[in-house]
Amino acid sequence: MKKIPSLGAHGQTLSGPEKTSYLVLTAMFALLTLVAATPAKIAQTATASVENTITELIRVLDNQELQQPGRSEERRQEIERIVRQRVNYEEMAKRSLGASWSELNERERQEFVDLFVQLLRDSFAGRINKHSDEHVVFLSEHREEGFAEVKTRITGSKVDTPVDFRLVNQFGDWLVYDVVIDSASIVSNYRAQFARIIRDNSYVGLVTKMKRKAVAVKWFEKTTPQ
Numbered sequence: 721m722k723k724i725p726s727l728g729a730h731g732q733t734l735s736g737p738e739k740t741s742y743l744v745l746t747a748m749f750a751l752l753t754l755v756a757a758t759p760a761k762i763a764q765t766a767t768a769s770v771e772n773t774i775t776e777l778i779r780v781l782d783n784q785e786l787q788q789p790g791r792s793e794e795r796r797q798e799i800e801r802i803v804r805q806r807v808n809y810e811e812m813a814k815r816s817l818g819a820s821w822s823e824l825n826e827r828e829r830q831e832f833v834d835l836f837v838q839l840l841r842d843s844f845a846g847r848i849n850k851h852s853d854e855h856v857v858f859l860s861e862h863r864e865e866g867f868a869e870v871k872t873r874i875t876g877s878k879v880d881t882p883v884d885f886r887l888v889n890q891f892g893d894w895l896v897y898d899v900v901i902d903s904a905s906i907v908s909n910y911r912a913q914f915a916r917i918i919r920d921n922s923y924v925g926l927v928t929k930m931k932r933k934a935v936a937v938k939w940f941e942k943t944t945p946q
Contacts, residue, residue: 857875868887
């Protein structure tokens with residue numbers, strides 16, 4: 721089973737085949753920034769929502785002009801714009817934190833969501849690469865009440881990896897709240913990490929650790945040439 725990046729060092733890579741499912745990792749969760757999202761076009765099915773998002777992201781990754789030196793920040797912002805319309809950050813953060821979520825007040829929940837999104841962005845930062853021959857094969861969609869799971873497979877010359885998208889229907893629109901890569905759930909991975917830190921240090925200790933990491937990464941980004 722492959723491991724999802726942890727709270728460890730900046731730039732940590734996934735175990736397993738090189739660039740395994742990098743398109744999904746990079747595009748869907750590489751550069752998340754919590755800002756007010758503009759209403760996205762309502763998709764008729766969860767599969768259509770995922771497919772439309774990936775199509776938009778590939779367009780950005782393949783854009784020759786945005787690959788030019790000095791335009792990396794512009795490229796990043798364009799990816800963020802697409803992703804933030806298609807991810808339910810609060811649902812993802814809530815599921816990742818687990819039982820401790822119910823003990824938080826509204827202010828604490830918002831703070832955790834902000835820190836969680838920053839953590840996701842930091843964990844996958846630097847994985848923007850040129851899209852090569854990988855493509856997504858859509859296999860099936862299963863829906864139950866307001867939730868859906870879209871099963872896909874990322875294939876190419878160097879990868880052949882199952883990737884499942886889990887979505888929740890919010891006001892008629894399908895938004896991603898988890899991605900399962902080769903049986904490894906991003907939400908489950910973070911839930912296990914958070915539970916361990918809370919057990920050893922308390923919830924306050926977890927928040928402190930997340931804040932310190934965010935500050936360290938921001939300093940790193942400011943001192944690293946684009």
